[in-house]
Amino acid sequence: MSPRKSAAETATTRTRIIECALALASTDGLEGLTIGRLATGLGMSKAGVIGHFGTKEALQLATLDAAVQAFRLRVPARVVGARPGAERLARVFEEWVGYMQDGEAPGGCFLTSVATEFDGRPGLVRDAVLAAFSDWSAYVTSEIRAAVEAGELPAETDVDQLAFELNGVALAADQATRLHRDPSVPSRARWAIGRLLTPGDPYGRQASPLAEERTAPSRG
Amino acid sequence: MSPRKSAAETATTRTRIIECALALASTDGLEGLTIGRLATGLGMSKAGVIGHFGTKEALQLATLDAAVQAFRLRVPARVVGARPGAERLARVFEEWVGYMQDGEAPGGCFLTSVATEFDGRPGLVRDAVLAAFSDWSAYVTSEIRAAVEAGELPAETDVDQLAFELNGVALAADQATRLHRDPSVPSRARWAIGRLLTPGDPYGRQASPLAEERTAPSRG
DNA sequence: CCTACCGATCGGTAGG
DNA sequence: CCTACCGATCGGTAGG
Numbered sequence: 001m002s003p004r005k006s007a008a009e010t011a012t013t014r015t016r017i018i019e020c021a022l023a024l025a026s027t028d029g030l031e032g033l034t035i036g037r038l039a040t041g042l043g044m045s046k047a048g049v050i051g052h053f054g055t056k057e058a059l060q061l062a063t064l065d066a067a068v069q070a071f072r073l074r075v076p077a078r079v080v081g082a083r084p085g086a087e088r089l090a091r092v093f094e095e096w097v098g099y100m101q102d103g104e105a106p107g108g109c110f111l112t113s114v115a116t117e118f119d120g121r122p123g124l125v126r127d128a129v130l131a132a133f134s135d136w137s138a139y140v141t142s143e144i145r146a147a148v149e150a151g152e153l154p155a156e157t158d159v160d161q162l163a164f165e166l167n168g169v170a171l172a173a174d175q176a177t178r179l180h181r182d183p184s185v186p187s188r189a190r191w192a193i194g195r196l197l198t199p200g201d202p203y204g205r206q207a208s209p210l211a212e213e214r215t216a217p218s219r220g
Numbered sequence: 221m222s223p224r225k226s227a228a229e230t231a232t233t234r235t236r237i238i239e240c241a242l243a244l245a246s247t248d249g250l251e252g253l254t255i256g257r258l259a260t261g262l263g264m265s266k267a268g269v270i271g272h273f274g275t276k277e278a279l280q281l282a283t284l285d286a287a288v289q290a291f292r293l294r295v296p297a298r299v300v301g302a303r304p305g306a307e308r309l310a311r312v313f314e315e316w317v318g319y320m321q322d323g324e325a326p327g328g329c330f331l332t333s334v335a336t337e338f339d340g341r342p343g344l345v346r347d348a349v350l351a352a353f354s355d356w357s358a359y360v361t362s363e364i365r366a367a368v369e370a371g372e373l374p375a376e377t378d379v380d381q382l383a384f385e386l387n388g389v390a391l392a393a394d395q396a397t398r399l400h401r402d403p404s405v406p407s408r409a410r411w412a413i414g415r416l417l418t419p420g421d422p423y424g425r426q427a428s429p430l431a432e433e434r435t436a437p438s439r440g
Numbered sequence: 441c442c443t444a445c446c447g448a449t450c451g452g453t454a455g456g
Numbered sequence: 457c458c459t460a461c462c463g464a465t466c467g468g469t470a471g472g
Contacts, residue, residue, distance in 0.1 A: 013441085027340035032251060035467065047469080048441045056467060106340030112395075116336045119398035120247035120326030133399060164392050164408050171395060172388030175332075178339035179353060188384050233457085255451065267453080268457045276451060 014052050014062075017042060021063040027105055029117045030060045030125065060125050067110045068132045074099045076139060085147035086197045089140070090190075093166060097173045097189045108178040112171065137163065147197070154199055162196065169193050234272050234282075237262060241283040247325055249337045250280045250345065280345050287330045288352045294319045296359060305367035306417045309360070310410075313386060317393045317409045328398040332391065357383065367417070374419055382416065389413050
């Protein structure tokens with residue numbers, strides 16, 4: 001009943017497969033993803049699933065590519081309207097943390113978990129992860145430079161150091177979301193990021209660029 | 221030639237198995253660890269390997285437990301001599317970052333990667349990971365409180381917020397080590413941690429408790 | 441897109 | 457601690 005589909009139908013099926021693959025891989029990893037369970041979840045045969053990609057590695061690459069595109073739409077694309085520099089940086093990290101809270105099961109950022117999964121496994125998947133991280137890193141450092149040029153950050157700012165620390169806040173938010181689904185994560189991250197982007201501010205006692213939006217997390 | 225071993229020999233073999241399991245799991249994950257490859261790596265039969273544990277899950281738990289013990293010996297146990305509070309905190313995070321640089325292949329902190337691997341997989345392994353993180357978190361917050369009581373941090377310090385941010389620095393160090401083996405990671409982490417523990421310091425321009433040990437990373 | 445099938449490997453057991 | 461074996465599942469192919 002289902003052979004001989006049009007090109008449009010084929011593309012739709014491919015999208016369905018990738019969406020299911022993203023859901024499975026977000027709990028079991030891109031390596032723990034299997035063609036058999038994917039087929040069961042989709043009500044298809046294994047051959048019908050793998051026929052769209054050829055090999056499991058190609059399926060993993062397609063799934064990763066979809067995740068990278070989803071991240072770009074969900075995070076950087078939402079802040080194109082923000083003023084370059086400190087404001088855009090604060091907002092893009094806030095969107096990233098918001099993205100971690102989306103969806104169900106494990107929470108957290110899919111790309112972050114795939115990076116951890118493949119850091120010790122050389123191959124095309126690892127290469128694609130590194131390329132995506134390189135793009136993101138270039139984006140962040142260029143916005144930091146814009147903030148320096150706009151006088152929002154000191155001229156002597158160590159750009160790579162600040163990028164390292166901003167990334168750390170996002171990773172802390174990611175881990176706290178995954179492990180504890182802690183609802184205070186977004187405000188904790190906002191607080192930390194606001195202070196990193198307001199260098200004169202002694203330990204967060206003054207206003208940051210986001211002061212009107214943020215609330216102080218409860219004392220522990 | 222090898223049945224009928226003494227209890228001491230049995231324990232030695234068990235240790236050998238766990239050491240090999242740690243090596244395999246650090247690249248393929250605790251779920252990617254298989255009894256077959258473990259047996260091949262040890263020159264044993266599969267039955268000889270799994271006989272020490274009964275099930276794969278018990279093997280995973282034993283491997284995780286060994287990693288937790290190794291972490292405790294490598295990180296907190298090394299700073300028992302340090303003065304409680306800011307000094308001990310700075311040193312324990314420095315030891316953690318140093319631990320990430322140890323060994324070979326993927327680098328990074330084994331427990332951090334297992335946490336990411338199992339955050340979406342309910343079961344005994346996930347429970348054990350959460351227990352280990354809970355212990356670590358209690359240790360860090362108690363040292364932060366000691367620093368507040370000693371007047372090294374302001375009385376109004378948000379303890380959980382500071383623990384969140386210190387953890388973020390360690391996670392950034394972990395990811396940079398895994399993905400890039402970046403040699404500037406330890407000094408970047410030291411710099412960030414020193415500043416978190418020196419709240420009056422406007423953006424790292426003054427001395428921190430570690431000023432004599434640390435060097436500024438190169439500008440990016 | 442399916443049925444039918446392949447060799448390899450999985451976790452694990454029986455029995456010694 | 458081994459050999460021998462189990463059913464299940466793995467990634468993937470042949471052929472339609």
